[in-house]
Amino acid sequence: LQQMEGHTDLVRSVAFSSNGSTVISSSDDGTVRLWNAVTGEQEMIMNGHTNLVCSVAFSPDGMKVVSGSKDKTVHIWEAATSNTLIEMFGHTDTVYSVAFSPEGAKIVSGSKDKTISIWNASTGAELKQIDRHSSGVWSVVFSLDGARMVSGLADHTVCIWDTATGDNLLKMDGHTDEVNSVAFSSDGLKIVSGSSNKIVCIWDAISGDQLKQMDGHTSYVLSVNFSFDGARVVSGSADHTVCVWDVATAEQLQQIEGHADWVHAVAF
Structure with missing residues (x-):
């Protein structure tokens, strides 16, 4: 068993990659972090959100990470480099939950603003909003x-x-x-x-x-x-x-x- 230390504030969300080799976490310290699930070592820090990060998830192929934040944005990251690929704007309050669709083509986000948004995971375009x-x-x-x-x-x-x-x-x-x-x-x-x-x-x-x-x-x-x-x-x-x-x-x-x-x- 591993205990992974590195975040400087409350950890809000964790998820395994589909092959079980990597763990992703998000925190009130405003960061998303990648960890080796076997050794517990921190492999990557993703900086870009301007407030606490409430939710995080891997794409089905493990190549991308999506995160939702109190800064009202949804970010897509490249897992291998920690680079921000896309920022999605549209919510007017904290984004509490994010997830990839099973085939990886879409992202869903849920917010304190009472809406669900569905996004194109390749372009960041908002496909649908349920209000x-x-x-x-x-x-x-x-x-x-x-x-x-x-x-x-x-x-x-x-x-x-x-x-x-x-x-x-x-x-x-x-x-x-x-x-x-x-x-x-x-x-x-x-x-x-x-x-x-x-x-x-x-x-x-x-x-x-x-x-x-x-x-x-x-x-x-x-x-x-x-x-x-x-x-x-x-x-x-x-x-x-x-x-x-x-x-x-x-x-x-x-x-x-x-x-x-x-x-x-x-x-x-």
Whole structure:
């Protein structure tokens, strides 16, 4: 196991490259950093944002990195050189969440300005803006086939959107506080959400029905993710713990302690 040190402020987001060899992180220190996942050594620092960096993700081929910031911009970086390739302007408030589409051609961003934007990952052109949210968008990701997106909102809801049309397909109510993180299972049939109400929920991505509720955290759930086989969920919380859950039974399989502060990002 590795502990990677280098950021000078809170770490907001982490992600693995698709081959598992590299980790990307973003921080309130305004930087994006690349790390060797085996040795834990810092390989690259990406400077360019003028405020804290809330979210970061790799392109599917690992060649690019996308980041979203409180400076209201989305940046695309070249992973090999740390050079800024494109800056995207359009949001009018903090960009809390960014993700590449599965084929790498598009980027989605969610913002406190209550909008989701879809961008061309090659040119930076804004392809579509979805402005039908009633509150800030804290988390947004594509389904594995790229046909849908799921967003987690400050108004306590989870929404599913049609990527091509921007139509709202489903709205799921069940959380009683802000939804901080959402993710699709790899087969696209389930969604997991984590909320400030301390709860992790599993939803049917077709019907919108709530399938499971996982109780165990004692403070805000800040990040959630599925394992690739969809059998487990991992969650990170303001209670300083990481929990692993069985999706079929909602049983807590493991509670991992070691952090001395909020756990803002988790990934398998």
